[in-house]
Amino acid sequence: MEIIKELNKSKVNIVMIAGRGSGGGLFPYGGTASAMRMRYLALGLKENGINVFVMNLVSGFKIKDNENKEWRGNYQGIDYEFMPRTTILNTSYIGRKWQDIMGFTRGLIRLIKMHIYGNIDCVYLYTINSVKVSVPVIVLCRIMKIPVVIELCEWYPAFQDYSFWKRKIFQKFTLRKAQAIIAISEFLVQKIKESNYISKIDIPYLKIPILADIDQWTIDINYKKGEKGYFLWCGSIQGYKETVELLIQIFSKVWSIENDVKLIIVGDISDNLISSFRIFQSKYNLPFYSIEFTGFLSEKELANYYINALALLAPLRNNMRDLARFPTKIGEYLSSGRPIIIPSFCEFANYASDGINAIYVHEDDINSYASALKKVIDSPKYADLVGEGGRELCKKEFDYHIHGKSLALFINDIIIYNKK
Numbered sequence: 001m002e003i004i005k006e007l008n009k010s011k012v013n014i015v016m017i018a019g020r021g022s023g024g025g026l027f028p029y030g031g032t033a034s035a036m037r038m039r040y041l042a043l044g045l046k047e048n049g050i051n052v053f054v055m056n057l058v059s060g061f062k063i064k065d066n067e068n069k070e071w072r073g074n075y076q077g078i079d080y081e082f083m084p085r086t087t088i089l090n091t092s093y094i095g096r097k098w099q100d101i102m103g104f105t106r107g108l109i110r111l112i113k114m115h116i117y118g119n120i121d122c123v124y125l126y127t128i129n130s131v132k133v134s135v136p137v138i139v140l141c142r143i144m145k146i147p148v149v150i151e152l153c154e155w156y157p158a159f160q161d162y163s164f165w166k167r168k169i170f171q172k173f174t175l176r177k178a179q180a181i182i183a184i185s186e187f188l189v190q191k192i193k194e195s196n197y198i199s200k201i202d203i204p205y206l207k208i209p210i211l212a213d214i215d216q217w218t219i220d221i222n223y224k225k226g227e228k229g230y231f232l233w234c235g236s237i238q239g240y241k242e243t244v245e246l247l248i249q250i251f252s253k254v255w256s257i258e259n260d261v262k263l264i265i266v267g268d269i270s271d272n273l274i275s276s277f278r279i280f281q282s283k284y285n286l287p288f289y290s291i292e293f294t295g296f297l298s299e300k301e302l303a304n305y306y307i308n309a310l311a312l313l314a315p316l317r318n319n320m321r322d323l324a325r326f327p328t329k330i331g332e333y334l335s336s337g338r339p340i341i342i343p344s345f346c347e348f349a350n351y352a353s354d355g356i357n358a359i360y361v362h363e364d365d366i367n368s369y370a371s372a373l374k375k376v377i378d379s380p381k382y383a384d385l386v387g388e389g390g391r392e393l394c395k396k397e398f399d400y401h402i403h404g405k406s407l408a409l410f411i412n413d414i415i416i417y418n419k420k
Contacts, residue, residue: 028075033328044404155324212331252284253370334394357389
């Protein structure tokens, strides 16, 4: 029986849509920050009495990463489906495009069917960077008079590869035609206010920061804190190649003094990209063994890497793109109980204190970052205390259970207002 016939009509029913740009992994399998945020958002809504159906418009895994991953199922009470009817990415370019077309078409048809059956009250559009997804979904939902809530976790006009027309569509259509917006940072809240002021349209918004499940990243009591080991960064390597190059430059300053530590880079990566980074690191006299590229890791593997790291790195830059961001990985970092090294000018600074629950870098330069890494090596007890403080901060500010209720109330208000 199709999911559209199984939903409880007595409850509020939300369809959460993810497409290209949500990263590999997708709900419910994790693997990327965006996939984890979708999981926490959906669980928070479900725990507050809202039915959630997650619709993945694309496939998200390579064959080697696809063990025991069903394309349709139920995760902790949340129905989900990969609309291409497979979780495996096609190996050919044409095949992937065909998957995208079929997944998107089936997704639109499913929305229409759910509307006919009366089993949809709201659409939560997680993927808005792709105008090929956001525009048709918003237009269709407006025709069917279904409110659309969009997730704003990046300022896409700041992306170098975002064309002039994409910027125009994003700012003049996507931000203005949605019924409500969920923003992850104060920077993005200000952008929403600016858009509302210019357009003279009062789009409601709610700030939901990074979310985490602190119990997911269990602290290993057998870990000998403070011993020599490694620093770690985890993220989308393809999307943040400049960040990886920055990390290599920072690490070269440390390795020249402490050559028994390593830098570990976690994230899906091609052989060609590894080769390009190897060439880059050789310019800084770093031997290949000093930097490890792990590739994609399961959540259990990633947790072990987190809890055994000297420190976890979040080298954001002082530019518009990074000022808008609030990486979900920060929540995972904090949950592990290991110290996080992060700049003082980012969104996280609104929550944390230097030396208490984070180690701040106050200048956007390589030497400042390197000094912070050296401090962790030289002062292991200090690093441990900061890590423990970060974990407590995460429990207080970013636990998804805390924010689920406010999100559910907000969406309920949007639905009620839309029915007037």
